[in-house]
Amino acid sequence: xxxxxxxxxxxxxxRDLGRRFARAIAADPSVDRVVGVDAVPPRGxxxxxxxxxxxxxxxxxxKVIVKExxxxxxxxxxxxxxxxxxxxxxxxxxxxxxTMQLLAACxxxxxxxxxxxxxxxxxxxxxxxxxxxFTEDMEPRRTPxxxxxxxxxxxxxxxxxxxxxxxxxxxxxxxxANVVGPEVTSPLTSYFRLPVVPTVLGYDPRLQLLHERDxxxxxxxxxxxxxxxxxxVAGDGxxxxxxxxxxxxxxTVPLPSFALGRVRSTLRxxxxxxxxxxxxxxxxxxxxxDTSRMRTELGFEPAFTTAEAxxxxxxxxxxxxxxADRLLxxxxxxxxxxxxxxxxxxxxxxxxxxxxxxxx
Amino acid sequence: xxxxxxxxxxxxxxxGRGTGKQPSSAARGLANGGRLAPAAKAPTKxxxxxxGPTPEPEPETAAVAPAPRPAATTRDRGPMSGIPASDWLxxxxxxxxxxxxxxxxxxxARFLAFLRRRVTGDYVVDEYGFDxxxxxRFLMATxxxxxxxxxxxEVRGAENIPxxxxxxxxxxxxxxxxxxxxxxxxxxHDHTGRFLRPLGADLVFRLPFVSSLARKSGATLACxxxxxxxxxxxxxxxxxxxGFKGIGKPYGERYKLQRFGRxxxxxxxxxxxxxxxxxxxVGAEEIxxxxxxxxxxxxxxxxxxxxxxxxxxxxxxxxxxxxxxxWLLEFGExxxxxxxxxxxxxxxxxxxxxxxxxxxxxxxxxxxxLMQRQSVFK
Numbered sequence: 001x002x003x004x005x006x007x008x009x010x011x012x013x014x015r016d017l018g019r020r021f022a023r024a025i026a027a028d029p030s031v032d033r034v035v036g037v038d039a040v041p042p043r044g045x046x047x048x049x050x051x052x053x054x055x056x057x058x059x060x061x062x063k064v065i066v067k068e069x070x071x072x073x074x075x076x077x078x079x080x081x082x083x084x085x086x087x088x089x090x091x092x093x094x095x096x097x098x099t100m101q102l103l104a105a106c107x108x109x110x111x112x113x114x115x116x117x118x119x120x121x122x123x124x125x126x127x128x129x130x131x132x133x134f135t136e137d138m139e140p141r142r143t144p145x146x147x148x149x150x151x152x153x154x155x156x157x158x159x160x161x162x163x164x165x166x167x168x169x170x171x172x173x174x175x176x177a178n179v180v181g182p183e184v185t186s187p188l189t190s191y192f193r194l195p196v197v198p199t200v201l202g203y204d205p206r207l208q209l210l211h212e213r214d215x216x217x218x219x220x221x222x223x224x225x226x227x228x229x230x231x232x233v234a235g236d237g238x239x240x241x242x243x244x245x246x247x248x249x250x251x252t253v254p255l256p257s258f259a260l261g262r263v264r265s266t267l268r269x270x271x272x273x274x275x276x277x278x279x280x281x282x283x284x285x286x287x288x289x290d291t292s293r294m295r296t297e298l299g300f301e302p303a304f305t306t307a308e309a310x311x312x313x314x315x316x317x318x319x320x321x322x323x324a325d326r327l328l329x330x331x332x333x334x335x336x337x338x339x340x341x342x343x344x345x346x347x348x349x350x351x352x353x354x355x356x357x358x359x360x
Numbered sequence: 361x362x363x364x365x366x367x368x369x370x371x372x373x374x375x376g377r378g379t380g381k382q383p384s385s386a387a388r389g390l391a392n393g394g395r396l397a398p399a400a401k402a403p404t405k406x407x408x409x410x411x412g413p414t415p416e417p418e419p420e421t422a423a424v425a426p427a428p429r430p431a432a433t434t435r436d437r438g439p440m441s442g443i444p445a446s447d448w449l450x451x452x453x454x455x456x457x458x459x460x461x462x463x464x465x466x467x468x469a470r471f472l473a474f475l476r477r478r479v480t481g482d483y484v485v486d487e488y489g490f491d492x493x494x495x496x497r498f499l500m501a502t503x504x505x506x507x508x509x510x511x512x513x514e515v516r517g518a519e520n521i522p523x524x525x526x527x528x529x530x531x532x533x534x535x536x537x538x539x540x541x542x543x544x545x546x547x548x549h550d551h552t553g554r555f556l557r558p559l560g561a562d563l564v565f566r567l568p569f570v571s572s573l574a575r576k577s578g579a580t581l582a583c584x585x586x587x588x589x590x591x592x593x594x595x596x597x598x599x600x601x602x603g604f605k606g607i608g609k610p611y612g613e614r615y616k617l618q619r620f621g622r623x624x625x626x627x628x629x630x631x632x633x634x635x636x637x638x639x640x641x642v643g644a645e646e647i648x649x650x651x652x653x654x655x656x657x658x659x660x661x662x663x664x665x666x667x668x669x670x671x672x673x674x675x676x677x678x679x680x681x682x683x684x685x686x687w688l689l690e691f692g693e694x695x696x697x698x699x700x701x702x703x704x705x706x707x708x709x710x711x712x713x714x715x716x717x718x719x720x721x722x723x724x725x726x727x728x729x730l731m732q733r734q735s736v737f738k
Contacts, residue, residue: 128565131585132488138585202568204575206489238485240576246481256568285565288487307484325479332472335465 007033008223009070011056011102012077013046014038016183021076021216022049030224035068037061038077039094056098062105065112072114072223073106075099078155080120080148081187081274088147095151096158103162106169114170116222117159118215121177121208121232121289122149126281132206133290136175136230149278156230163228172222177234177289178282180313181212189313190273191283195320197245198263201254204242205286208234211309214302221300231298232289235306241283244310249319257284488557488590489575495555499577503546510684511643513543517691518551520637526591527694528629529556529598530718531639532617532726533606536648536667539682540607540641544598545577547689556598557590559625563604563664584628591632599625601715604664608653614645615730617723623715626697630705630714635694638718640725643687646736648672685736688729692721 008025012018013036026034026048036046039055052068054060056077065073078095106112124130125140144150156173163171178188191197210233218233245252255263257280264275275283294300304312453464460467474497477483485491507513521527531544541558548556558574559582565571580586582599590597600606605618629636652668672679695718697704704710 128571129562129581129583131583131589132580133585133589135585200568202570202572204489204572206485206487206575238487238489239481240485240489240491243481243483243485246479249480285571286489322480325476328472328476328479332469332476335469335472 006031006072006223007035007068007070008072008074009035009037009065009068010049010074010076011037011098012075012079013049013051014040014042015077015079016044016185017179017212017215018042018076019044019046019049020212021074021219023047024216025074025220025223028220028224033068035064035070037064056102057093058101059105061102062108065105065109069111070109071111072116073102073112074219074223075102075115075117076219078118078120078152080122081276091148092151095148096154099155099158103158107162107166112166112169114172114223115159115162116219117155117171117173118219119156119159119173119175119230120148120152121175121234121287122278122282123152123156123175124287124289125149126205126278126285126287128285130285130287133288134232135290136232136293144278147277170226170228172228173230174218174222175230175232175289176215176218177208177210177232179212179215180209180309182313182316184212184313187274187276187279188282191275191279192244192248192250192313193317194267194273195250197248197250197252198260199241199245199252199254200260200280200284201256203284204240205283206238206288207241207244207282207286207306208238208288209306209309209313210234210302211304211312214304214309217303218294218298218300221298225299227298229293229297231294231300232291233294233300233302234289234291235302235304235309236291237306238288239306239310241286247310248314248317249322249325250317251321485576488578488580488586490555490557490578491576492555492578495577496549499573500546500549503542504550507543507546507550507687510682511543511647511687513547513643513687513689515547515551515689515691517693518548520691520694521548521552521554521596522635522694523552523554524594526594526632526634527596527637528587528591528625528634529596529637529639529691530625530722531598531600532615532641532722533600533602534609534614534641535607535644535682536650536669538600538607539647540644541598541600543644543687544639544641544689548596548598554596557595558598559587559600561603566662582624584624587625587628588632591628591634601625608650608665608667610653611645611649611651615642615726617719617726620715620719623711626711626714626718627705629697630700630711633698635696635698636714636718637694638692638721638725640690640692640722640729641687642690642726642729642733643685643736646685647682649683683737686733686738688733690725690729692725695721 008031010018010022010025013022015038018038019036019042022034022036023046025031034049036042036049036051037054037056038051039053039057041051041053052064054064064070077098079091081091106115121134122144123140124134124138125142125144127140127142129141131138140149140153144153159171159173163169179186180189180192214233214235239247242252260275260280264280267273267275456464456468460471474493478494483491483493521529529544529548531540534540541560545556545558548554555578558577558579560574560579561582564574564579565581580590587597587599601621601624602618603621609616609618626636648667648669650667650669654666654668658664658666669679671681695714697714700710
């Protein structure tokens, strides 16, 4: 299809990940031009990206697509937090109506060849009836009735409808696991940035994470790879929430779920962290997704495992706890026998953690 | 010695008045042998009578009393004081030697390293949340004495469990609380070195504490996706197809197998081609004899049943101690499924037949074991 001379339209460039993604593909030689679209101007440097201030919620977007002769649309403006956009109503409108308008515009664009949608593994929900690992064909066991999770389900529904109506357009949906990274601001990262981390008493969920760089890479890969379909994208391996918090060296406060609701509203009104209902479900029951299709069909391999992504996220965070570790370390030092660590490594069956974090 | 000098000892039955302002009577008596006691008596009388000019005599007694008294030294007489630090060190070393043996220093260092690893989160879990280290070092170590000493579990036919590769252990379920699952877990680990990966009901993953413990010990939800995923990965999977019908049945129906679900476990085994190993557990029925149920309260709490045993809730927490019945675990001959052709799992009649075959095997083995058993507790 002569990839030289491609014009890529990226929605949601006012957000950090959208802006960085637009910049990254603008530097790609196979991409001729990148058009960034958002209702508000991006805050940072967007490099070679030409920014068009347009709200995807109104039909202007169709004109932009036709005028710029766009052949690839990357939809990144399905947002998980209202943030600066306003309240939940604005967020829903932006997510659902915005997607509808964008897809309507795409349907009318004859030159369009590819659509890449950044979705989320939140579509699978999180409940006690979940299988351990969701594959792309599985439905959520308990359909979310509100919030971001419901938005994502609706967005994916519209995308599937679009794919039926325009079979000539290659539609790739990337269901990304929770994205972490030193610069990512999301409900999960702001949760982990709390100095004292509240957890749900009696539950220890499994978390699967994706590094921000891998998210950008997989989206770029999806533009160039001629593969259509829906793909789970997540780093290898799992971290339990307790394990993650221990690696952060932050103290936890286990709270029963009803008390956590109150903490949630306090944190939200203080604008410290927004523990959304779907995040609370994740922090209670956890979620795992199967990524074999990402490897075999999409042909993408994330550079970071879950543990490495988390370590990279945790590196700039100062520990607020870790007293127990320091105490144990001092005790271990005072023991005169230094042969012990060797014995431990011999005893352990495999250097399974070798791929993980490289911190002591 | 007409009038004997009365030396007050103690507080004369009154509670001591060591308020800090004035020494208690006992203290005054000890300080100067009661010599001042009569003198001290005089000034207190006007103090009681008139409220006005009293301040002068009191400084006088205060000035007299402290002069002959030597500086009071208090010695800490707590039970822990007075033991020299070297004794402490020796005691700790002795204790460490008792716990860790002669090689206590490297042992302790290794233990500390383990603790540090836990505290810093420096361990791995698999995709189901299975934490092998904590299962081996904590769960198994806790359950092993119960299995060996309390229930005196006797395992037969452990050689029927394949040393490697996927296999499905199908067991009867009983005992009001799924203790039999835990005991199977530890028995299989001790006899074959393999970890049984139990499939649990969704209630297990809804309950706090239980859910996190279940995931850490290797359990996952009893659904065909997870079962097939684990079997394909070559795990040894355990399933209790009777479910709540089995563990919640009344004592009168003990050792009568309930319906074996819908045969989903057989379909999973057929699809993955792994052998089915029937397991019959005798003894678990008697640990908590279920004599009653409170359905209304159970519904309120969202539980399948709320048990009443002869000791629970009558004896309170003591009623939670299981009766020490003698357990027998017999693993039967593996039922092979890899010889059946491809679409076998989609043939409902075949699935039902294999389900019945497994169920009959377990039921017959239960009867045989019950015949061999001398008594419930021996």
